[in-house]
Amino acid sequence: MNEITTFLNDMRSNNCSENTLISYKHHLNDIFNFIGSLENLNQESVRKYRLQKTNIKLSTLGYYLISLRSFLRWLLRNGYNVMSPEMIEIPKVHEQKLIFLNSSQIKLLVNLRKSVRDQAILEVFFSTGMRVSELVSLNRDFDVSCGEITILGKGKRCRLVFLSNAAIKAIKNYLKSRIDTNSALFVNKHNSKRISVRSVQVLIKDMAIKAKIPFLISPHTLRHSMATDLLRGGADLRSIQELLGHRSIATTQIYTHVTNQSLKRVFNQCHSNL
Numbered sequence: 150m151n152e153i154t155t156f157l158n159d160m161r162s163n164n165c166s167e168n169t170l171i172s173y174k175h176h177l178n179d180i181f182n183f184i185g186s187l188e189n190l191n192q193e194s195v196r197k198y199r200l201q202k203t204n205i206k207l208s209t210l211g212y213y214l215i216s217l218r219s220f221l222r223w224l225l226r227n228g229y230n231v232m233s234p235e236m237i238e239i240p241k242v243h244e245q246k247l248i249f250l251n252s253s254q255i256k257l258l259v260n261l262r263k264s265v266r267d268q269a270i271l272e273v274f275f276s277t278g279m280r281v282s283e284l285v286s287l288n289r290d291f292d293v294s295c296g297e298i299t300i301l302g303k304g305k306r307c308r309l310v311f312l313s314n315a316a317i318k319a320i321k322n323y324l325k326s327r328i329d330t331n332s333a334l335f336v337n338k339h340n341s342k343r344i345s346v347r348s349v350q351v352l353i354k355d356m357a358i359k360a361k362i363p364f365l366i367s368p369h370t371l372r373h374s375m376a377t378d379l380l381r382g383g384a385d386l387r388s389i390q391e392l393l394g395h396r397s398i399a400t401t402q403i404y405t406h407v408t409n410q411s412l413k414r415v416f417n418q419c420h421s422n423l
Contacts, residue, residue, distance in 0.1 A: 152187065153177050156223050164305045168282055176216035187229070192236055207240045214239050247403055248364065249373040257360040259315075267352060269316070269323040270335060274353075274368060277310035278375035278393050281346050281368035287334035293320050302394040310392060376404045 156177075157170050183201070184194045195217070202210050214237050221234040250258070258271060273284060283300050291298055296312045312320070320334075329336060333343035349368055357366045376389050390401040 150177075150181055150186075152224065152229075153181070153220070156220055159223065166303050166305065169303075172212065173216045173219070176213040177220055180213060180217055187224075187231060191232055195237060211239050247373055248366070248370050249377045250362070250366065250370065252378075254360075254362050255374060255378075257362065258356055261356060261360050263356065264338070265319070265323045265326050266335065266338065267356070269319040270349065270352065271356070271371075272313065272316035272319040274371040275375055276313040276316035278372045279310055280372065280394075281349050284368070285333075285335065285344050285346055285349060288332045289324060289334045290332065293317055293324070300394075304396065306394065306396075308391065308394045373404075376401075380404050 153174070157174055160173065161167075161170060180198060183198050184190055195214075199210065199214075202213070218234040218237050218239075221231055221237070224231045225234070255275065259268075259275070263271075270284070273279070273287075277298070277300075279300060280302070283302055287298070287300070293312070294317065296314075296317055298310050298312065299307055300310060302308055327336075329341035331341050331343065335344045335349075336342060337344050337348060353368050353371065354365060357364075372393070376393060379389050379392070380386075386398060386401050386404070389404065390398050393401065395401045
C-alpha cells in the first residue's frame, strides 16, 4: 500500500529508529492484509480484526493498534478523510512485574564458566545497561581503556555510557583472542560476522539456565538490573534516565520500586511514632 510506504519514509526522515519502522511496517501490513484498504477502515473492520487476533497476547495486540493510531494521525495531517485515531481503543493490560537480578544472582552469572566473548558481553550489559540492539551495533573503533563509549540509541540520539574496570578487562581479553578483521565489537563464533540480537538473547537465556537462576532472563533483564543497582547505590532518577537513554523521566520511574522499599525501612527505623 503506497500510503504505508510514504508514511514509513516520512517517519524515517524524522529520525525514527529502524527497529520501530520495521515494527510499524509489520503491524500495518498485517492490519491491512485483513481489512483490505483505507476505504474499508472503520470501527467495525477494526473490531473484526481484533476478534481474529487470538494467536497473540493482549499486550502485543496493543502494539499493532498503537501503530494504526500513529498511521491514522499521519493520514489526517496529510489531508486523508479517515476515522479519528481516538476511536481506536488500546486494550488495557495489567502492569507487569519488573524482573531484575539481585546481587547474588548477578555474581552467579558473572562467575559462570564461559568464553571470553560471552564474559565481555555480560560485563558490558551490567556496566552500561544498554539495549541489546545497541550492544550488537557496537564497533571496536574506540579506546577501551578510557572506559567510555558513545552510542547511538533510540531515535538516533547519542549518549555516553561508562565501562566498569571489569568490563574494560573483559573486552581487552576478548579482543586479544580475535583474529578476524570485522569492525564489529562482538561477532559470532562460527563465522566471525556481527552477532545478532537473537543470538545474544539465546546466549543470555542459556547463561541463566546454567547458573540455575530460577526464572528466564533476557538482555533487558540485565538493563533493569543495572538501573536497580544504581538506585540502590544512591543514584538519582535523572542520572539513570541519561545513562539508559530514556526520552522521558516517566519511563525511568518504573525503577522506584527499589527506593519505595528503602524509604519504608527508613520510615520504620527513624519515625518517632508519636
